[in-house]
Every structure is written in C-alpha cells, then in structure tokens.
Amino acid sequence: MNTGSDRGTNESAAEESAVRATEAAEGAEAAAEAPETPHVSKAPAFIKARRGLHLSWQVGVFVVGLAVIAAGVAMLVLPGPGWVAIFAGLAIWATEFAWAHLVLRWTKRKVTEAAQKALDPKVRRRNIILTSVGLVIAGALIGFYLWKYGLVLPWNLKDQ
Numbered sequence: 001m002n003t004g005s006d007r008g009t010n011e012s013a014a015e016e017s018a019v020r021a022t023e024a025a026e027g028a029e030a031a032a033e034a035p036e037t038p039h040v041s042k043a044p045a046f047i048k049a050r051r052g053l054h055l056s057w058q059v060g061v062f063v064v065g066l067a068v069i070a071a072g073v074a075m076l077v078l079p080g081p082g083w084v085a086i087f088a089g090l091a092i093w094a095t096e097f098a099w100a101h102l103v104l105r106w107t108k109r110k111v112t113e114a115a116q117k118a119l120d121p122k123v124r125r126r127n128i129i130l131t132s133v134g135l136v137i138a139g140a141l142i143g144f145y146l147w148k149y150g151l152v153l154p155w156n157l158k159d160q
Helices: 013-033 051-077 082-094 098-118 121-149
Strands: none
Touching: 051 082, 082 098, 098 121
C-alpha cells in the first residue's frame, strides 16, 4: 500500500497525479496507434502454399464449424450444452475467418461483462428475490392443485 511516504520532499500529490495522468494518456495514444495484428489462417504451411488447397481447407473448416453450430442450436431445445457447442463452432470458424474472430472476441467481452454484472450485489439480491417469489407462486399453485384434485394427473381427471 502506498502511503505517500516514498514521495520526494518537493513533490506534491497533485504533481504526482498529473504526471501519472500524462503517462496514462501517452500509453493510451500509443495503444490506439499500434495496428492490430491481422488475422492469420491457422492452416499448415503446405496448405497455405497452394490456393486451391487452401480454399478447400477453408470450405472444410466452414462446414465443420457449421455442423457444430447446427448441433448447438439443436441442443438449445434438446438435452445438451447448446451454447457451449455454438461457441465451439465460432472458435472453429475463428481459426480461418477474420469475421468469426471478431464475433468471438465480441461475444467473450459481452459474456465477461454479463458475468461481472451478475456478481453485482444489487443484481444478485434482485435475482434471489425474483426466484423466491417465483418459487412461492409455483408452490401455491401446486398446493392448490393438490388440495382440489389430490394426486391425480391432469389427463386422468374425470368430471369434477
């Protein structure tokens, strides 16, 4: 913990914070000016050397990624880890396509933001309250059904 005791005798806290702000601004400008590294195919060198072979490789990667994403979409309604498969398909596509790399990076950023938001105590409290209210309502409805009809399935009800 910096208590300020390591400052020189002639330095003030305002001067030190001004110096830090200047350094941070220069660092941000340098980061903004630095060009982002272009997306490079992850295909082996002998495949990249021949255009036709590289195109075939990209088609294969696209088809495999599409199959994984399609399976993920199916698993959204069927049992299985649907979102995991969709993100895996995006990761497969990101090995070859710059647009998929950008989508995957955007998705990672949004998922991280959502996770941080979910950890916020106010949001957690709200979610716990809403879940509790939902469970109480569901319990009341189940209790009413059991009081009215007993342990009889709805399709086995006679005229009552």
